[in-house]
Amino acid sequence: xxxxxxxxxxxxxxxxxxxxxxxxxxxxxxxxxxxxxxxxxxxxxxxxxxxxxxxxxxxxxxxxxxxxxxxxxxxxxxxxxxxxxxxxxxxxxxxxxxxxxxxxxxxxxxxxxxxxxxxxxxxxxxxxxxxxxxxxxxxxxxxxxxxxxxxxxxxxxxxxxxxxxxxxxxxxxxxxxxxxxxxxxxxxxxxxxxxxxxxxxxxxxxxxxxxxxxxxxxxxxxxxxxxxxxxxxxxxxxxxxxxxxxxxxxxxxxxxxxxxxxxxxxxxxxxxxxxxxxxxxxxxxxxxxxxxxxxxxxxxxxxxxxxxxxxxxxxxxxxxxxxxxxxxxxxxxxxxxxxxxxxxxxxxxxxxxxxxxxxxxxxxxxxxxxxxxxxxxxxxxxxxxxxxxxxxxxxxxxxxxxxxxxxxxxxxxxxxxxxxxxxxxxx
Amino acid sequence: xxxxxxxxxxxxxxxxxxxxxxxxxxxxxxxxxxxxxxxxxxxxxxxxxxxxxxxxxxxxxxxxxxxxxxxxxxxxxxxxxxxxxxxxxxxxxxxxxxxxxxxxxxxxxxxxxxxxxxxxxxxxxxxxxxxxxxxxxxxxxxxxxxxxxxxxxxxxxxxxxxxxxxxxxxxxxxxxxxxxxxxxxxxxxxxxxxxxxxxxxxxxxxxxxxxxxxxxxxxxxxxxxxxxxxxxxxxxxxxxxxxxxxxxxxxxxxxxxxxxxxxxxxxxxxxxxxxxxxxxxxxxxxxxxxxxxxxxxxxxxxxxxxxxxxxxxxxxxxxxxxxxxxxxxxxxxxxxxxxxxxxxxxxxxxxxxxxxxxxxxxxxxxxxxxxxxxxxxxxxxxxxxxxxxxxxxxxxxxxxxxxxxxxxxxxxxxxxxxxxxxxxxxxxxxxxxxxxxxxxxxxxxxxxxxxxxxxxxxxxxxxxxxxxxxxxxxxxxxxxxxxxxxxxxxxxxxxxxxxxxxxxxxxxxxxxxxxxxxxxxxxxxxxxxxxxxxxxxxxxxxxxxxxxxxxxxxxxxxxxx
Numbered sequence: 001x002x003x004x005x006x007x008x009x010x011x012x013x014x015x016x017x018x019x020x021x022x023x024x025x026x027x028x029x030x031x032x033x034x035x036x037x038x039x040x041x042x043x044x045x046x047x048x049x050x051x052x053x054x055x056x057x058x059x060x061x062x063x064x065x066x067x068x069x070x071x072x073x074x075x076x077x078x079x080x081x082x083x084x085x086x087x088x089x090x091x092x093x094x095x096x097x098x099x100x101x102x103x104x105x106x107x108x109x110x111x112x113x114x115x116x117x118x119x120x121x122x123x124x125x126x127x128x129x130x131x132x133x134x135x136x137x138x139x140x141x142x143x144x145x146x147x148x149x150x151x152x153x154x155x156x157x158x159x160x161x162x163x164x165x166x167x168x169x170x171x172x173x174x175x176x177x178x179x180x181x182x183x184x185x186x187x188x189x190x191x192x193x194x195x196x197x198x199x200x201x202x203x204x205x206x207x208x209x210x211x212x213x214x215x216x217x218x219x220x221x222x223x224x225x226x227x228x229x230x231x232x233x234x235x236x237x238x239x240x241x242x243x244x245x246x247x248x249x250x251x252x253x254x255x256x257x258x259x260x261x262x263x264x265x266x267x268x269x270x271x272x273x274x275x276x277x278x279x280x281x282x283x284x285x286x287x288x289x290x291x292x293x294x295x296x297x298x299x300x301x302x303x304x305x306x307x308x309x310x311x312x313x314x315x316x317x318x319x320x321x322x323x324x325x326x327x328x329x330x331x332x333x334x335x336x337x338x339x340x341x342x343x344x345x346x347x348x349x350x351x352x353x354x355x356x357x358x359x360x361x362x363x364x365x366x367x368x369x370x371x372x373x374x375x376x377x378x379x380x381x382x383x384x385x386x387x388x389x390x391x392x393x394x395x396x397x398x399x400x401x402x403x404x405x406x407x408x409x410x411x412x413x414x415x416x417x418x419x420x421x422x423x424x425x426x427x
Numbered sequence: 428x429x430x431x432x433x434x435x436x437x438x439x440x441x442x443x444x445x446x447x448x449x450x451x452x453x454x455x456x457x458x459x460x461x462x463x464x465x466x467x468x469x470x471x472x473x474x475x476x477x478x479x480x481x482x483x484x485x486x487x488x489x490x491x492x493x494x495x496x497x498x499x500x501x502x503x504x505x506x507x508x509x510x511x512x513x514x515x516x517x518x519x520x521x522x523x524x525x526x527x528x529x530x531x532x533x534x535x536x537x538x539x540x541x542x543x544x545x546x547x548x549x550x551x552x553x554x555x556x557x558x559x560x561x562x563x564x565x566x567x568x569x570x571x572x573x574x575x576x577x578x579x580x581x582x583x584x585x586x587x588x589x590x591x592x593x594x595x596x597x598x599x600x601x602x603x604x605x606x607x608x609x610x611x612x613x614x615x616x617x618x619x620x621x622x623x624x625x626x627x628x629x630x631x632x633x634x635x636x637x638x639x640x641x642x643x644x645x646x647x648x649x650x651x652x653x654x655x656x657x658x659x660x661x662x663x664x665x666x667x668x669x670x671x672x673x674x675x676x677x678x679x680x681x682x683x684x685x686x687x688x689x690x691x692x693x694x695x696x697x698x699x700x701x702x703x704x705x706x707x708x709x710x711x712x713x714x715x716x717x718x719x720x721x722x723x724x725x726x727x728x729x730x731x732x733x734x735x736x737x738x739x740x741x742x743x744x745x746x747x748x749x750x751x752x753x754x755x756x757x758x759x760x761x762x763x764x765x766x767x768x769x770x771x772x773x774x775x776x777x778x779x780x781x782x783x784x785x786x787x788x789x790x791x792x793x794x795x796x797x798x799x800x801x802x803x804x805x806x807x808x809x810x811x812x813x814x815x816x817x818x819x820x821x822x823x824x825x826x827x828x829x830x831x832x833x834x835x836x837x838x839x840x841x842x843x844x845x846x847x848x849x850x851x852x853x854x855x856x857x858x859x860x861x862x863x864x865x866x867x868x869x870x871x872x873x874x875x876x877x878x879x880x881x882x883x884x885x886x887x888x889x890x891x892x893x894x895x896x897x898x899x900x901x902x903x904x905x906x907x908x909x910x911x912x913x914x915x916x917x918x919x920x921x922x923x924x925x926x927x928x929x930x931x932x933x934x935x936x937x938x939x940x941x942x943x944x945x946x947x948x949x950x951x952x953x954x955x956x957x958x959x960x961x962x963x964x965x966x967x968x969x970x971x972x973x974x975x976x977x978x979x980x981x982x983x984x985x986x987x988x
Contacts, residue, residue: 021860021864036875036878036879036893037875037878038878039811039812039878039879039880040879040880047811049807050807050808050810050811051811053805053807053808054802054808054811057801057802057805057808058802060801061798061799061801061802064798065794065795065798068765068769068794069791069794071769072769072772072787072790072791075769075772075773075777076772076777076779076787079710079772079773079774079775079776079777080777080778080779081711081776081777081778082776083776084776085776086711086776086970087710087711087712087774087775087776088712088774089712089713089972089973090712090713090715090770090773090774091713091715091716091717092715092716092717092718092719093715093716093770096766096770097716097719097763097766097767100762100763100766101719101759101762101763103762104758104759104762104763105759107758108755108756108758108759109755111755111801111804111805112751112752112755114805115751115804115805115806115807115808116748116751118807119747119748119751119806119807122807122810123747272574272671273572273574273575273578274572274574274575274676276741276814278814278880278882280811280879280880281880283810283811284810284811285741285810285811285813285814286741286743286810287741287742287743289670289676289677289742289743289744290574290670290671290676291670291671291675291676292670292743292744294743307880307889307891309880309882309889310882311741311813311814311815311882312572312814313498313567313568313572313575313814313883313884314575315498315575315584316494316495316498316585317494318494318882318884318885318886319490319494319882319885319886319887319888320887322889
């Protein structure tokens with residue numbers, strides 16, 4: 001049917017309106033994209049590398065996006081139907097087809113090489129003699145626990161547990177630990193020199209040794225370097241200050257304290273389901289897999305408070321599985337850790353008498369007492385920890401802050417407070 | 428139903444009951460195709476409604492519904508959209524169109540075809556029935572990662588039969604699609620009309636062929652994984668996937684994604700084929716670079732089997748460089764397709780009815796899905812973006828504005844062939860624009876939220892600056908898009924009965940064989956078949972082009988729509 005000209009005019013007007021709409025949308029999206037086209041500023045060396053790679057990919061992608069979308073819009077207007085004549089029947093053109101196979105290939109190859117270099121860089125472990133801070137990150141529904149390692153001698157005795165029933169430790173193949181054998185547990189090597197009661201004397205391989213609470217008969221899945229300190233450092237921290245308004249934010253989330261400028265090895269594992277250790281400003285995440293311990297290397301470059309959150313769906317309270325990162329300058333970090341490890345003041349010494357002797361690991365039962373040290377050391381009054389220390393839920397005894405879950409009390413001010421702790425500078 | 432009965436040609440006596448019985452017992456690929464599309468459309472509406480629930484929960488900080496409810500909502504939204512909407516609706520169009528496009532009487536195995544349909548319906552109802560039981564539907568995400576999904580004790584995941592029904596439902600759906608896939612393979616290889624060589628097959632048929640290969644090769648892997656997980660939950664006690672009892676949770680991820688990455692292409696290849704039918708027809712040009720397009724389709728199919736672990740970059744259990752390289756490679760055939768579509772429009776005579784709008788919308792928005800995929804392919808960038816809303820935005824640009832737009836284009840394009848009436852163009856335009864605007868309002872802010880670190884699958888979020896606004900834009904967008912979907916539903920129902928009549932065999936001046944028969948076609952499909960001497964015999968014959976140049980003069984009578 002030939003089209004009458006008034007209809008054609010109307011059609012043109014409609015097309016123009018459509019064009020304005022599409023163009024407007026694209027402009028709008030470009031404008032909105034300007035607001036948030038990049039991830040947050042990185043606060044670690046690895047994060048900066050990743051962010052730089054992101055920026056490279058972004059500009060390549062933006063160029064392709066703009067050129068292709070503009071070309072499509074141009075095609076739409078340039079070649080809209082004007083008459084009923086049959087357009088030239090072009091079936092293809094080998095030259096241009098080869099060209100537009102080769103060009104994406106080159107782009108993809110460049111991206112692969114650059115990505116590979118960055119990947120190699122951020123994934124590589126630090127040199128053998130580079131000092132490394134080891135922090136164990138244990139995820140569980142729905143909490144984070146952070147354990148800090150302190151230096152120890154080449155051969156050390158480690159108390160496993162105060163419970164005499166807890167000595168029957170097993171390695172991954174289900175067999176019992178035996179003296180004078182070397183075990184590889186995840187990324188660590190240890191040699192068990194002797195077993196006496198519930199004290200293992202072990203020699204370190206790369207770094208690390210056996211610690212913590214292990215119920216009888218269960219295999220050891222996770223080990224840290226040296227004397228372990230569980231940190232239940234949560235609640236009533238007032239250190240998060242919005243630089244612009246000066247407003248003080250209370251953060252009731254578990255806090256992992258890290259040194260600035262020293263490589264940290266996070267040993268990440270999970271006690272139940274899969275979680276993911278993710279702080280947006282690290283631009284990095286690693287899944288916490290049950291049954292495995294995996295290492296994430298990071299060198300934090302900026303002091304401050306950063307928000308973190310479980311990124312892998314982990315059940316009911318997944319949205320509330322938050323944590324905070326507190327990055328301290330190295331000297332402050334060392335002082336903080338030393339105070340955390342220091343023996344309890346004389347007044348309290350009677351209580352943890354069972355913990356005397358050997359370079360014993362901090363026992364879970366002592367979490368409440370340690371919290372006292374923590375308070376003294378870094379100014380955080382910690383009423384929550386005291387409750388936890390006396391907790392009846394075995395999971396709570398790990399010195400974690402646990403929120404939600406079937407056993408948790410109803411009405412959870414802790415996580416809600418954490419939920420509303422905004423990250424400065426977002427969007 | 429009276430008009431639906433119109434697809435049955437003559438000598439048809441009997442009342443409504445007879446018509447109903449005829450539909451329930453039919454082995455005609457056209458009726459089966461229509462029933463597939465209608466059933467999938469209904470499921471799709473349910474899935475869309477669940478997405479509105481999800482978006483409503485996220486409209487502001489603070490939880491509105493319980494997390495258990497929310498987790499069911501997003502789990503079932505994804506499961507329904509993937510297993511019960513996009514895949515079967517594409518199967519439905521393939522069922523209707525492929526035998527016509529290759530000039531066949533029916534599918535190779537009509538009874539197996541009917542079996543596939545009814546098994547599919549059974550599986551879908553099985554999966555959805557979980558909402559009626561105590562504990563509700565599955566809530567472990569559509570990826571169903573153990574140990575969450577393998578736990579039955581109720582200590583780490585709410586106990587209930589929802590997860591079991593989900594597993595059995597997906598196994599049953601797998602049976603349906605495997606049978607369907609085999610049927611398509613045999614049909615396409617053995618039932619083509621004389622002269623219809625492989626390289627004269629319509630592009631939609633090509634994509635269905637490659638899709639059928641993916642279905643047949645990948646689905647058994649998923650089925651075995653599902654059976655193992657079912658065993659873990661019911662008797663085996665987690666020995667396969669739960670580390671607490673000696674299993675390997677990452678094993679599930681490998682098995683699951685070995686199916687589910689090809690599944691992404693099972694979902695996107697047929698819509699790509701649809702777009703490759705619609706764009707040439709309304710540009711009045713052949714598809715640019717037909718052979719390159721076929722090769723790109725096969726290439727994507729092959730690559731889809733070696734990229735599965737790019738969903739697992741942050742698990743720490745993947746050889747990263749290999750999967751990074753293979754994932755980047757996917758960009759090349761996809762890029763070729765983009766350029767071929769654009770070159771098809773170049774120098775064409777573009778007519779923008781609703782089918783064409785959706786096809787062009789597909790090209791414009793699928794591009795965003797493709798580009799955002801490149802970010803994830805670069806492993807270090809994926810470390811930052813994985814499991815954030817950036818992934819959600821990316822996958823929806825591929826599936827919601829990609830696959831679904833293709834499906835809408837197919838609906839407007841083939842509706843007159845199926846029912847002998849056109850869908851209403853005015854409603855169609857509103858449908859398109861509300862979808863185009865709505866989907867962008869949903870998914871573009873989600874990309875930004877992901878960049879800022881908002882994890883996916885959370886029912887509440889921290890009050891970070893800007894997050895609430897972005898989520899509100901997305902929620903409003905979801906309702907805008909849903910208005911379009913409801914309008915479309917109305918349009919379909921209205922047009923089946925009262926739509927503008929399509930008297931012609933070939934209203935669009937299209938080129939493939941389904942347009943060489945009446946609208947709707949007779950039960951036996953063709954009274955006469957044109958000689959097949961090119962990949963668009965009907966168009967070339969009508970206009971005396973290519974191999975048909977000698978038999979007819981140039982500049983044939985014009986048609987326009």
